[in-house]
Amino acid sequence: MSARRPVHLDPRSPLVLDTRELGRRPGSMRHVRRTVDAPADWALGLVRVPAGADVELDFRLEAVMEGVLVTGTADAPLAAECGRCLEPTTDRLTVDVQDLFGYERSPDDPEAPILDGDLLDLTGLLRDAVLLALPLNPVCSDDCPGLCPGCGGKxxxxxxxxxxxxxxxxxxxxxxxxxxxxxxxxxxxxx
Ligand SMILES: [Zn+2]
Ligand SMILES: [Zn+2]
Structure with a gap:
C-alpha cells in the first residue's frame, strides 16, 4: 500500500536465500552451499573477480530472536595485473562474512539489512566483504623485480x-x- 514499500527480492536470484524452513524459530539452522556467477562489480584498481567466474558460497543461516544470522564464506578466483611488471596474474580470495538480517527494520540502525518476507539478499554483504579483501597492490611474485626504468622492459x-x-x-x-x-x-x- 505504501509508496515506500521496497521492491521485492527475486527468489530465483542466486544471491537471494530463502529462510522459510527456519520458521522464525530461534535456534533453527540451515546450511546453504551453492556456486554462483560473480557479479561484474567485484573489481578495484588492478584486481578483480572476473565477472561470471564461479564463486563458491558456504553459508549457515541461523534464526535468532531478532532475525536471521548469516555466517559463511565466499571463495572466488582473482585476476590482476602485477603492480610492478603489469603482467597478468591470478590468485584466489576467500572472505568470511557475517551479518544479522532483521525481521523488522531497527529504529536504532535503519541501514541494517532486513528480510523481505522469508528472503534475504547477500548481494551487498558479499560485495562489501570482497571489495575490502581485494589486495591493493597485487604482485605476480613477492620478488618481482618490476620494469627497467631505462627501457621499460621486464x-x-x-x-x-x-x-x-x-x-x-x-x-x-x-x-x-x-x-x-x-x-x-x-x-x-x-x-
Ligand atoms: Zn610482476
Ligand atoms: Zn633497460
Whole structure:
C-alpha cells in the first residue's frame, strides 16, 4: 500500500536465500552451499573477480530472536595485473562474512539489512566483504623485480647484466655547457 514499500527480492536470484524452513524459530539452522556467477562489480584498481567466474558460497543461516544470522564464506578466483611488471596474474580470495538480517527494520540502525518476507539478499554483504579483501597492490611474485626504468622492459626477462650506458640527459647537457667544470663520471650523489 505504501509508496515506500521496497521492491521485492527475486527468489530465483542466486544471491537471494530463502529462510522459510527456519520458521522464525530461534535456534533453527540451515546450511546453504551453492556456486554462483560473480557479479561484474567485484573489481578495484588492478584486481578483480572476473565477472561470471564461479564463486563458491558456504553459508549457515541461523534464526535468532531478532532475525536471521548469516555466517559463511565466499571463495572466488582473482585476476590482476602485477603492480610492478603489469603482467597478468591470478590468485584466489576467500572472505568470511557475517551479518544479522532483521525481521523488522531497527529504529536504532535503519541501514541494517532486513528480510523481505522469508528472503534475504547477500548481494551487498558479499560485495562489501570482497571489495575490502581485494589486495591493493597485487604482485605476480613477492620478488618481482618490476620494469627497467631505462627501457621499460621486464627486469626478470632482461637478466642481471642488463644496464644502460647512456648518461642522464640532464648530465649530458651540463657537460656540453661547462666542459671544464663537469666531472668525468657524474653520479647522482652530486646533485
Ligand atoms: Zn610482476
Ligand atoms: Zn633497460
Amino acid at each position: 627486469l626478470a626477462d632482461l637478466g642481471p647484466d642488463h644496464s644502460h650506458d647512456t648518461l642522464d640527459p640532464r648530465w649530458a647537457a651540463l657537460g656540453t655547457l661547462a666542459p671544464d667544470r663537469s666531472p668525468s663520471t657524474p653520479s647522482m650523489q652530486e646533485s
